[in-house]
Amino acid sequence: MSITTCEKCGEVVDEAKAFCPGCGSSLVDEEERKDDSEFDASGGTQEFSESVFNVMLSDMGLNISEIPDRPGQRAGDKAVDTTPADAAQNNAAPGNKVPIVVIFGILILVIVVILLAVFLIRK
């Protein structure tokens, strides 16, 4: 059994192991990314584009397309129309219509039967 030493924790490890049993770090050669990812390049912060920002505003119910154009009083240009007002209404839960209708139908049927019974008996 040939052995190696973990560079990270110094543990003596069997060379057959791909990871150090002591600290879990990799003991095999792994390809590394050469360039910074877009996320890393932004220093771990998230930058919102204008469209994302507008979506966030409209999610908060702020209809930014309706902001009056009063230069000097408010920041920002006329925004693109991203209001979800209609979409929100379309997404609104219409609920379980069919079962209610069926249940209502049964109830009405039962009431009609009762009324019919009363009518027939009293006739």
Next chain:
Amino acid sequence: MPREIENHERIIDAFRNVDIVSELVEKLPNGEFRNELEMDIILFGRSYRANKVGPYARLIEFFPGEIILNENTWASSIFYILVKGKLEASVSEHTERKIVGEIQQGNSFGEMALLSGTPRNATVSVTEGTEPALVLELTRPALRLLRKLPKFGKSLDRSYRSYGLALTLNELKDLADVDIDAEVIKRLNDAARFAVYEKDHVLFQEGDPINRVVFVRNGWVQRVSGASFIPKSADLLLDAESSIGIDFLGAGSCMGLEAIDNPGVWTYTATVRGRTEVVEIAVSRLREEKQMSAAIVPILKRSSNIGDSAKPMPPLDKRVLTATSKEIETGVVDGINLLVMDMAKCIRCGNCSLACHKVHGHSRLVRRGIHIERPIKPNSSAMQSVLVPSVCMHCQDPECLTGCPTGAIARFPDGEIDIEPATCIGCGDCATQCPYQAISMIPLGDNAAGLSEKGRFANLFSVFSLRETELPPPVTQTENLLAVKCNLCKDTGMNPPGAKQAAYSCEENCPTGALVRVNPHEYFDEITNTIGLIQKSKTHAIGENIHKFDFRAMVLNVAGTIVVLLIGGLAIWATYTFSQDIALSPNTWITMRWLTGLTGLVGIVWVMLYPVRKQIYRRRAGALRYWMLSHIYLGILATVLILVHGGTSSGGLMTSMLMISFDLTIATGLFGAICYLIIPRFMTRIEREPLLLEDLEMRREELRSQLIRASENETDAKLRNIIRKDVRRRFLGINYLLRQYLRKEDLNTMLADARQQFRPAAESMSRVDEARLMDAVESAATLRRIDALVHLHQLLKVWLAPHVLFTSIMLVLLILHIAQVIYFSGR
């Protein structure tokens, strides 16, 4: 029988002889113990506010053949260290026991079940024919203190990783259903590592080279493609960017297999959502060792329900993604036994909380919590509004257990997490730790929490009581408390010894079936689709998933309708054919009037059993939702029969009064049933986030005060007039109230529209006045929304008082009528 050794010197010696915990009893050059406080608590215990904390360790001698811990049990708040002797680990295979390993002297065992929140996976016993074994038994709090010791901490981490890896490989081996060569397993063990990541850890980013195959053993991973610059908030971009793909992967899924044959880069970013255990296998090893690769890759593919190189696709329905995300982020999917309420069925009666109070002496169920809106099917317009109330969900990885200084809160053998009142010192640590506010503190020795308990006689009459249920007083004391939480009604009349199925007081006493206990992995379809085959649910307490299909309710509905139509129709036909008062056959006294009267009476007696059943909380008496259905259907049937019984003549004053009271009882009952059917659905669509009546009333008062303050503003007469006249007239009128019911619009949309209406008036105002005006507009519009909801809550209760009143009158008159009939028949 195992023998506990209580001699202090021997206990200290036992610790000294075990390398991984010897630091605990290590002495300084001056003779004092280095970790005296920890040692004292662990070994001998200490006093804390007149309660004893600890000891957390016991030295026990087990004899050959004796079992120390059992496979597949949940009593995982204890772990062990072998001081001396020989132990073997075995698992059951078919009907036999197979020895899988030996515990080495000085090693710990049983701590993995404790750390990972899973049942024991092997039975450990003393090897036959050897000398007795000395074992240190340690409870969960000891682990917290011992982890501070460098040797023990390192050893625990190492054994956790090695155990996790071995366990996962075993699970995969079981899944393969074929024998995998032991050499392959060994090589796989060498090529892989086990790792645990906390929430929000990024496993890899889009564009990183694929170096490892990642197998998710437990937990959740979010995959995002096409948004490498903003992976954590990619869902915000979905509306604007159609190329972004997002999905979730659960336990049993595997990523990166495509790189074994074709080296490449990740096409998506993977982020951990919640505590996640993974096994990472070095891709280079899988490439080099073809035999290992050929054995393991098909199993990984089979377990995973994603394709080889599948990258997340744009969601077909964003609402499903949002629901999935919320279910995972809040952790409700990781509950072992989850309480859910379908708000479209919930009639806000509070009977669930009351039932909990009746069984335990204090309610452990608060009808506030996590709200999830989910489409019933992808792209379906029908939405389900689910409330996960603040009740213990018996998490797989419970945070409440971590800080308990006495180990009073623990996972018990059947998997439920409960608090041992005798050991609880009322420190409140568990209540603080619980992220779901599912643990409450009550005064010690006051289980009734201030509520008066009535006698049996008083309970009988409470059937007719219309009084609001008395609320327990708030707990004000800060000492002498006891932590309480849901224990799944264990050791109560709901689950007597020998009961085959578990029953829960809250679920059994819900009159509409809105509340059920479920296995979240089965209940939430969107989650089921994300987990692989290896995900096991055998430890979950399975609830009837009645929100989708309640077979018994369906049978009752169908049978009820048929019985009403059949017997009702038959009674009408028979009365029409044979007449009311002519004997049905020459030799009998039975007429249709007698027959319908007697059958109707049986129906009424059954109907009256419902309020009696409602008073039974502490033991099983059949689920209230089925009683409710029988109450409604037999009530309707009794109506038909009694009307036929009455016939064309209204009779004397008393029988006329009886018929009128009967009609009114039925009318109010039917109105109530219709309210129960419609209003919760209606209310859910308006309120979105479920709100209690008390919360609504409190908020209404706040908004009223705000509006009054705004209209009494004396700085600007114009603003004052607009608020007093225009705003109040516009929003506090009947039209705006009706709008709430008719449009059922989202609150934000409604407020945006309300602001828009007063925008022209605000044009000429200063910024401060404009803000004041908009505040007043929002307060008034919101107030009307709250009014609308309060009225709906009231409507759910308003029918009950007349229904009970007319029922009471009817019953009195019915008894008199029966007495009258008996008297005249006898004469």
